[in-house]
Amino acid sequence: MASGTLDSSAGTAGVTSTQAGPAAGGRAAIGARALRTDNWRKAPILTVTLLTAWILYAVVRAFMQKWYFVPDFHYLTPFYSPCFSTACDPEASLLGQFVPDIPIFPYALISLPILGLFRLTCYYYRRAYYRSYWGSPPACAVPDLHRTYQGESRFPLILQNAHRYFFYFAILLSIVNTIDAIEAFHSPGGFGIGLGTIILVINVILLWAYTVSCHSCRHIVGGRLRHFSRHPLRYRAWGLVSKLNAKHMELAWTTLGTLLVTDFYIMAVSAGWISDLRIVG
Numbered sequence: 001m002a003s004g005t006l007d008s009s010a011g012t013a014g015v016t017s018t019q020a021g022p023a024a025g026g027r028a029a030i031g032a033r034a035l036r037t038d039n040w041r042k043a044p045i046l047t048v049t050l051l052t053a054w055i056l057y058a059v060v061r062a063f064m065q066k067w068y069f070v071p072d073f074h075y076l077t078p079f080y081s082p083c084f085s086t087a088c089d090p091e092a093s094l095l096g097q098f099v100p101d102i103p104i105f106p107y108a109l110i111s112l113p114i115l116g117l118f119r120l121t122c123y124y125y126r127r128a129y130y131r132s133y134w135g136s137p138p139a140c141a142v143p144d145l146h147r148t149y150q151g152e153s154r155f156p157l158i159l160q161n162a163h164r165y166f167f168y169f170a171i172l173l174s175i176v177n178t179i180d181a182i183e184a185f186h187s188p189g190g191f192g193i194g195l196g197t198i199i200l201v202i203n204v205i206l207l208w209a210y211t212v213s214c215h216s217c218r219h220i221v222g223g224r225l226r227h228f229s230r231h232p233l234r235y236r237a238w239g240l241v242s243k244l245n246a247k248h249m250e251l252a253w254t255t256l257g258t259l260l261v262t263d264f265y266i267m268a269v270s271a272g273w274i275s276d277l278r279i280v281g
């Protein structure tokens with residue numbers, strides 16, 4: 001079969017070689033509008049809807065500058081952690097306050113950009129937003145909406161390679177989130193457990209799973225080795241990370257959900273809309 005053509009015998013939903021045009025710009029030119037017969041638009045539409053809604057919620061919450069902390073139970077929403085602003089409740093600032101209180105700055109001025117860039121450069125999210133927001137391409141076997149394609153080999157997309165560095169910062173922030181979850185075992189009388197504690201713990205476990213399932217983590221743990229047999233511990237760690245890595249997409253979405261639920265619950269308790277369901281203390 002000639003380059004740049006498709007044959008119906010290759011299982012391409014009835015598209016013949018006469019329907020395909022010549023190769024252009026180094027890419028196969030596909031004459032048919034799309035080779036898919038299923039509802040391929042569903043995934044990009046769903047992705048745009050959910051991601052846009054989540055981003056709008058996060059931006060509103062990041063700049064709200066209230067209802068982020070419940071002093072009685074030490075519940076601190078991950079959207080404000082670590083709370084470095086001098087405007088933060090001192091009890092919420094376990095790591096100190098050194099960012100001046102400037103109204104247009106979110107209280108978590110340092111962590112939010114890092115986490116945003118960590119997710120923005122994540123291999124899974126890249127796939128998701130390249131497809132759904134840019135249509136490049138919208139789905140497998142669907143033509144790219146753009147005439148040219150340069151991949152990630154040039155500016156600005158070459159900056160996506162910085163992902164591995166954001167991974168290191170994400171590990172540090174996961175440690176901070178873990179401390180927040182431990183701090184949430186608190187009540188006015190000392191030790192305590194509430195529904196908020198459980199939500200924070202579940203959230204941080206899933207955040208760790210998402211972070212460790214990162215493709216960069218998998219490479220750091222098991223990459224550049226010639227013989228796994230000489231590195232049994234790294235081999236075992238690589239096997240565990242690989243299992244999580246296979247669930248990276250699911251973890252990416254699940255953690256967006258748990259972050260939202262955690263933040264909303266803490267906002268609701270902090271605002272007095274609901275009372276925390278106490279189990280101990």
Ligand code: FES
Binds near residue numbers: 121123167210214
């Ligand atoms: S690849 Fe998704 S977080 Fe690294």
